[in-house]
Amino acid sequence: MGIFRKMRGAFHDDWCNLCQSEMDVMHKQLYAMPDVTVDHYVSHESADYYRKHLVPVEKKAQIPAGMYACGLHVYRCPKCGHRRTKLTTFLPVRDQEKIEEILFFDHGELDDFIYQSQTGSTDLKGNTQKRRQDCGDYKYSGPYDYV
Numbered sequence: 483m484g485i486f487r488k489m490r491g492a493f494h495d496d497w498c499n500l501c502q503s504e505m506d507v508m509h510k511q512l513y514a515m516p517d518v519t520v521d522h523y524v525s526h527e528s529a530d531y532y533r534k535h536l537v538p539v540e541k542k543a544q545i546p547a548g549m550y551a552c553g554l555h556v557y558r559c560p561k562c563g564h565r566r567t568k569l570t571t572f573l574p575v576r577d578q579e580k581i582e583e584i585l586f587f588d589h590g591e592l593d594d595f596i597y598q599s600q601t602g603s604t605d606l607k608g609n610t611q612k613r614r615q616d617c618g619d620y621k622y623s624g625p626y627d628y629v
């Protein structure tokens with residue numbers, strides 16, 4: 483079983499990169515990338531970029547044709563507690579998703595952004611997001627309070 487587990491760890495996005503356990507999905511969100519359109523994809527690796535350019539949407543149908551989308555998954559390893567945020571950028575083409583890139587953030591780079599998107603009210607028209615002043619709810623219902 484040992485070797486098999488390691489192989490799976492190498493090829494599965496939802497397996498812990500530290501101990502190869504299957505991780506739990508703590509949070510999922512779909513985003514549109516309004517400034518990235520078909521044939522104009524540019525690779526970005528900095529969390530800052532995504533923080534500034536992702537617009538949360540509820541479903542793929544809300545993303546206009548030719549605009550890139552980005553799926554966000556927050557994983558937590560039940561064994562070692564490691565947290566990992568995965569971003570998958572893709573172009574929705576009819577019923578398919580043409581995956582462009584998969585990025586991992588292992589140090590909570592997007593934590594504040596994820597929280598903001600859960601409570602914000604921005605939309606694709608570019609309305610400004612407002613940060614909540616009180617963090618009370620986050621304390622009790624945030625995705626990271628399971629430890």
Ligand SMILES: [Zn+2]
Nearest residue numbers: 498501559562
């Ligand atoms: Zn682990």
